[in-house]
Amino acid sequence: NPKGVAPMGMSYLSSTRGACHLFGQIPGGQNSQAMLDSAGDCLLAREFTDRDLLAQILTSVLGRDFDAASLYRLGERVVNLEKCFNWREGFTRQDDRRIPAALIRERLDPGQSREPIDERWLESTLNEHYRIRGWDRRTSKPQARTLERLGLDFVGDEFLGRTSNK
Numbered sequence: 001n002p003k004g005v006a007p008m009g010m011s012y013l014s015s016t017r018g019a020c021h022l023f024g025q026i027p028g029g030q031n032s033q034a035m036l037d038s039a040g041d042c043l044l045a046r047e048f049t050d051r052d053l054l055a056q057i058l059t060s061v062l063g064r065d066f067d068a069a070s071l072y073r074l075g076e077r078v079v080n081l082e083k084c085f086n087w088r089e090g091f092t093r094q095d096d097r098r099i100p101a102a103l104i105r106e107r108l109d110p111g112q113s114r115e116p117i118d119e120r121w122l123e124s125t126l127n128e129h130y131r132i133r134g135w136d137r138r139t140s141k142p143q144a145r146t147l148e149r150l151g152l153d154f155v156g157d158e159f160l161g162r163t164s165n166k
Helices: 006-014 027-039 043-048 051-062 068-088 101-105 119-133 144-149 153-159
Strands: none
Touching: 006 119, 027 068, 027 119, 051 068, 068 119, 068 144, 144 153
């Protein structure tokens, strides 16, 4: 039950695939999850996945050089591509703000000590998430310099000049 668990609220807010508790609560965790999803890693064994070994396996199979840092960047690229897709389809910051009201307004269970999540905390945390990601704080749109840094500037022509489709 995620009520009153602030990091879970952040995971719900910032997931590119809807309110998902498996996406990760901070950008680094999200990048790792996206990379492991892309590599076909088993969800139940992720905490035991050796990133260096995975990089060696992918290097052998794909014939391209990978290391743990490049795998992390691969995950960051995936998250940003997903965000670009979402933006193209009309999803904005207003959609990121949609989380179950129970997360904000209710305690975990009667008698539990955890208080409801503070909406001001969620707003400031979402702002910080966008800053770290290199996404526009007002709209959530990935910034051109972020896409360029990640080698994703090729997607910019399709959506950067657009406003949301909503």
